[in-house]
Amino acid sequence: ISRSSIQGGWVRFHEDMSTDWHRRHLLINELRQAIGTHQLFLCYQPYHDLKTRRTRGAEALLRWHHPEHGFISPGEFIPLAEDSGVIVPLGEWALREACQQTAKWRQGGQPEFTISVNVSLLQLEDPHFADLVAGILATAHLPPSALELEVTETLALRQSGSIEDNIRRLKALGVSLAIDDFGTGYASFSYLRRFPAEKIKIDKQFLDQVPDNHQDAAIVRMIVAMGHSLGAMVTGEGIENERQLAFLAEIGCDYAQGFHLSKPLEQHAMSRYLSHNAVVVSNGQQTPTTL
Ligand code: C2E
Ligand code: MG
Ligand code: MG
Ligand code: MG
Numbered sequence: 001i002s003r004s005s006i007q008g009g010w011v012r013f014h015e016d017m018s019t020d021w022h023r024r025h026l027l028i029n030e031l032r033q034a035i036g037t038h039q040l041f042l043c044y045q046p047y048h049d050l051k052t053r054r055t056r057g058a059e060a061l062l063r064w065h066h067p068e069h070g071f072i073s074p075g076e077f078i079p080l081a082e083d084s085g086v087i088v089p090l091g092e093w094a095l096r097e098a099c100q101q102t103a104k105w106r107q108g109g110q111p112e113f114t115i116s117v118n119v120s121l122l123q124l125e126d127p128h129f130a131d132l133v134a135g136i137l138a139t140a141h142l143p144p145s146a147l148e149l150e151v152t153e154t155l156a157l158r159q160s161g162s163i164e165d166n167i168r169r170l171k172a173l174g175v176s177l178a179i180d181d182f183g184t185g186y187a188s189f190s191y192l193r194r195f196p197a198e199k200i201k202i203d204k205q206f207l208d209q210v211p212d213n214h215q216d217a218a219i220v221r222m223i224v225a226m227g228h229s230l231g232a233m234v235t236g237e238g239i240e241n242e243r244q245l246a247f248l249a250e251i252g253c254d255y256a257q258g259f260h261l262s263k264p265l266e267q268h269a270m271s272r273y274l275s276h277n278a279v280v281v282s283n284g285q286q287t288p289t290t291l
Helices: 003-034 074-084 087-107 129-140 161-173 188-194 214-229 242-250 267-276
Strands: 040-049 054-066 070-072 114-119 147-152 176-182 199-202 233-236
Touching (some): 003 054, 040 087, 054 267, 074 087, 199 214, 214 233
Parallel strands (some): 147 176, 176 199
């Protein structure tokens, strides 16, 4: 190895590091400023009840259209927002926006439509989070039963009285809790004890190869059975074909979400979607489409 190639390598590494560091800091500041502007918006991905095969609700997913860099994926900006704490105001904005929009859709002819919003553990650590949620629901005139909060195991579990307290108060309020990306974190079972969730969302990676992969199929069956014995509903995430869907229905999974059913839709496309797809409750009862 020549001296120059070592130096070259080091210089390039160094430059990458500083560029990366620079971009991170730039993006974090820009993200902070983007809150509440039209750079940030929500997409909505419907999820289906596997018994009725009809839409039950949707998950709100953040999108960032940067004025110079174009679309920045949540896979890049959500971790930055978590690391910097910007996820707290960002998540609050998403929650408010999703609740206001959901109230409009429910009033516009889909009274059973439910919304799932992703929240960070950093938001749950704020001692006033449950009050914030109650306030947002009241302002939006949305009943707590229309809202579900999805929590992913993204941060190391810290012992925090605030999280337990918020969970207790959110439950008392009537808001549902879902564990997102279940199976990917090393502390999944601790999570189950700590988050008495109404719903468990099985991560896409376990569903990609079902039903052909017998090991994955066994894991998915086990999670569904475990969820049900804990009194929770179970959703399969990232469903991309009919065979996966049929498998989930066959093993008694409750809900499915994925590109095969619908990609995440912008607000107007979601309104159109709702005008053609009646939202139904679990007993198969249909609500009129009068949007
Ligand atoms: P998630 O909550 O697990 O959301 C599911 C992700 O999988 C979404 O990616 C969705 O677009 C994608 N997806 C859904 N169905 C399929 C499928 O059939 N195939 C494939 N390949 N992908 C599918 P997205 O929108 O990029 O979001 C990534 C993650 O960013 C989310 O994962 C969530 O953890 C986080 N996130 C998004 N919005 C928010 C937010 O408002 N707050 C917080 N804290 N996190 C958010
Ligand atoms: Mg989610
Ligand atoms: Mg997920
Ligand atoms: Mg995820």
